[in-house]
Amino acid sequence: FSRSLYLFKFLSSGINAEYGEDSQVVVLTLEKFNKVEWWGTIIKGDTEISTKKVQPENSKLGDLDGETRGMVEKMMYDQRQKAAGKPTSDDEKKAETMRKFMEQHPEMDFSKCKWG
Numbered sequence: 001f002s003r004s005l006y007l008f009k010f011l012s013s014g015i016n017a018e019y020g021e022d023s024q025v026v027v028l029t030l031e032k033f034n035k036v037e038w039w040g041t042i043i044k045g046d047t048e049i050s051t052k053k054v055q056p057e058n059s060k061l062g063d064l065d066g067e068t069r070g071m072v073e074k075m076m077y078d079q080r081q082k083a084a085g086k087p088t089s090d091d092e093k094k095a096e097t098m099r100k101f102m103e104q105h106p107e108m109d110f111s112k113c114k115w116g
Contacts, residue, residue: 035068 018027030042040048061069078088087095102110 036071 018029019025020027032039038051038054040051061072064072074089078090081088098115102108
C-alpha cells in the first residue's frame with residue numbers, strides 16, 4: 001500500500017512513524033510549526049471541520065511547558081492591560097527603550113515629539 005499525502009500546513013520537524021504489533025497499523029506523530037493554531041484538517045483534500053466549534057480543554061498554567069506558559073502568561077497580561085486601557089507589555093518595552101535612549105542623549109530636544 002502506498003499513497004502520497006500532502007499536509008495542510010507546515011510541521012516543525014519530520015514525521016515520526018511507528019508500526020503496530022501486527023504491522024497493519026502505522027502511528028504517525030506530527031508536530032505543528034505553529035502550535036497555537038488550530039487546523040481544520042491534517043491532509044489537503046480531506047473534509048475540513050469547523051475549528052470555531054472546537055472547545056479546548058481547560059488546562060492549568062503549571063501543566064504547560066516553560067515556553068508555552070510564558071507565551072500564555074504574556075497574552076493574559078496583555079489582555080488585562082488592554083481591558084484596563086493600559087499599555088501592553090510590548091508598549092511598555094518600547095517606552096522603556098525610548099526612556100533609556102532619551103537618558104543617553106540629553107543633548108537632544110524631545111519636547112516636540114509625538115508619542116502614541
